[in-house]
Amino acid sequence: MEKSDAIVLRTIEFSETSLIVTLLTREFGKLGAIAKGARRPKGPFESALNLLSVCRIVVIRKANDNLDLLTEAKLERRFRATELPGLTQQQRLNRLYAGYYIAEMLRLWTDDSDPHPDLYDATLQTLKRIDGDAPLGASVLAFELQAIHLLGHGPRTDSCVDCSAPMDHRSPNFDKKTVTFGLLEGGVLCDRCSPNHHQTVVCSPNALQALQKGLCLEGIPPETFTPANYSELRPLVSRYIVTMLGFVPRMSRFLPTAVDV
Ligand SMILES: [Zn+2]
Structure with a gap:
């Protein structure tokens, strides 16, 4: 048996009384588990297993692709x-x-x-x-x-994702009004490279800075x-x-x- 903090990402009704839940746990990452009796009015999970609820869980991990077995979920926070x-x-x-x-x-x-x-x-x-x-x-x-x-x-934001030329859009000397962002390449493109790429978006140096900060x-x-x-x-x-x-x-x-x- 393992314990973890968990956030409920999805619940699916399963049989008359049970739920299959997808949880994001802090300790084990995402997992799928069956919560037997979770749909009974006075079941073992009370009202802990609602979408985006945060709970403290006890789970029995199963090997391979089998669903884990959730044995306990104590509500810590409800999404309101x-x-x-x-x-x-x-x-x-x-x-x-x-x-x-x-x-x-x-x-x-x-x-x-x-x-x-x-x-x-x-x-x-x-x-x-x-x-x-x-x-x-x-x-x-x-x-x-x-x-x-x-x-x-x-995405790469400080140099061209194609030729690696530095793109110092934070420098006060940066004189361009726009920067090209390559969606497929995942990063900014310099003026020389950008015409060779499809699926690009143009944005201001200011927006790019906010992106980079985030x-x-x-x-x-x-x-x-x-x-x-x-x-x-x-x-x-x-x-x-x-x-x-x-x-x-x-x-x-x-x-x-x-x-x-
Ligand atoms: Zn380039």
Whole structure:
């Protein structure tokens, strides 16, 4: 038997009384487990196994592709986006969908039994922002950049991803109004190389700096993004993620179009 902190990423009804759950655990990474009796009114898990709940679990790990057996889940934190005071129904819904998006991304992005405690902590912090009063769009974007970095998918931003020529867009002498970002190559392209590449996005040096800041271990506070940065980076990061995954995540169309929605 193993113990871990876990965030519920998905629940599927299984038989009359049980659930199959996908969990992001701090200690073991993502895992799939069966929770027997979880659908009974007074079952052993009470109400711990709701989407995006944080719980302390006890699990029996199984070999190969078999589902683990969840024997205990104690609720530590509930995702409360729909109960936030002082918001309109639509604002609550936006926050709920943003939470669903985070859960979807974590399911798509992480592998089973590949622990990333930093990513777990970043997720927890982001859930608190989403069902708190942090700017929603910026909170999700800050999380995505941090996750991209933590999972080793960070794009190259300081030199051309094709020819390695330095691209010092932070220097005061940088005189270009735009920088080309290659989605397929995963990084910036210099003026010489950019005409040879497809699937490119143009962004301002300022937005690129914000992107670069966000690609770090600790993440950045959502307040770092200006509305202008956000309106450039939201589509860029979405397209980058689609290029990485090879398809459009289901919940991505519900992402806020402005920094503070
Ligand atoms: Zn180049």
